[in-house]
Amino acid sequence: NAGVTQTPKFRVLKTGQSMTLLCAQDMNHEYMYWYRQDPGMGLRLIHYSVGEGTTAKGEVPDGYNVSRLKKQNFLLGLESAAPSQTSVYFCASTLSGTGTQYFGPGTRLLVL
Amino acid sequence: TQLLEQSPQFLSIQEGENLTVYCNSSSVFSSLQWYRQEPGEGPVLLVTVVTGGEVKKLKRLTFQFGDARKDSSLHITAAQPGDTGLYLCAGAPTNAGKSTFGDGTTLTVKP
Numbered sequence: 001n002a003g004v005t006q007t008p009k010f011r012v013l014k015t016g017q018s019m020t021l022l023c024a025q026d027m028n029h030e031y032m033y034w035y036r037q038d039p040g041m042g043l044r045l046i047h048y049s050v051g052e053g054t055t056a057k058g059e060v061p062d063g064y065n066v067s068r069l070k071k072q073n074f075l076l077g078l079e080s081a082a083p084s085q086t087s088v089y090f091c092a093s094t095l096s097g098t099g100t101q102y103f104g105p106g107t108r109l110l111v112l
Numbered sequence: 113t114q115l116l117e118q119s120p121q122f123l124s125i126q127e128g129e130n131l132t133v134y135c136n137s138s139s140v141f142s143s144l145q146w147y148r149q150e151p152g153e154g155p156v157l158l159v160t161v162v163t164g165g166e167v168k169k170l171k172r173l174t175f176q177f178g179d180a181r182k183d184s185s186l187h188i189t190a191a192q193p194g195d196t197g198l199y200l201c202a203g204a205p206t207n208a209g210k211s212t213f214g215d216g217t218t219l220t221v222k223p
Contacts, residue, residue, distance in 0.1 A: 031209060042200055042213040050209045090154050101211065103154030
């Protein structure tokens with residue numbers, strides 16, 4: 001039982017490049033979330049999903065897209081990376097929308 | 113957007129001291145959670161409070177949910193260096209499917 005895993009752990013991109021971050025959970029959770037965390041700040045919700053095949057926008061969705069084709073996976077895409085997207089990205093999952101969130105270890109992204 | 117304000121933002125104390133961290137909002141939450149995050153890792157849940165006025169204790173940590181379910185506090189007694197970390201509160205409105213996080217309190221406990 002691995003919980004929530006994220007790949008890659010670290011990535012450097014040039015402005016304008018694209019990439020996909022993968023989040024996987026093996027707890028059969030319905031809800032999954034993508035957050036970004038910047039220095040000195042808490043977690044800001046980018047997008048979330050309340051079930052397979054559904055996604056919704058969070059607080060800071062611009063510049064990101066997501067997909068939830070399988071219940072256990074939640075993908076975060078950056079179509080054209082910008083320096084402002086340099087951050088640490090966390091994925092989380094929960095059984096119910098108000099329950100305990102289980103977080104992955106994070107992906108550190110640097111956009112030059 | 114429902115905001116959660118945490119205070120203080122930074123706290124540096126000596127081992128053995130007591131401290132309290134606050135989490136305030138103008139919104140009502142069906143539940144409120146406290147997480148602790150260590151450098152390079154994701155947040156880990158400490159406690160969930162759901163009932164107005166509820167008090168929960170976890171060893172030296174005491175959590176309180178306000179009567180109106182708009183605010184919460186975390187009190188640490190006799191802090192230890194191992195308590196060092198970022199403490200985050202998160203509130204979940206009823207049936208929202210998502211939570212709002214505060215900006216966190218960075219605690220440093222010096223030996």
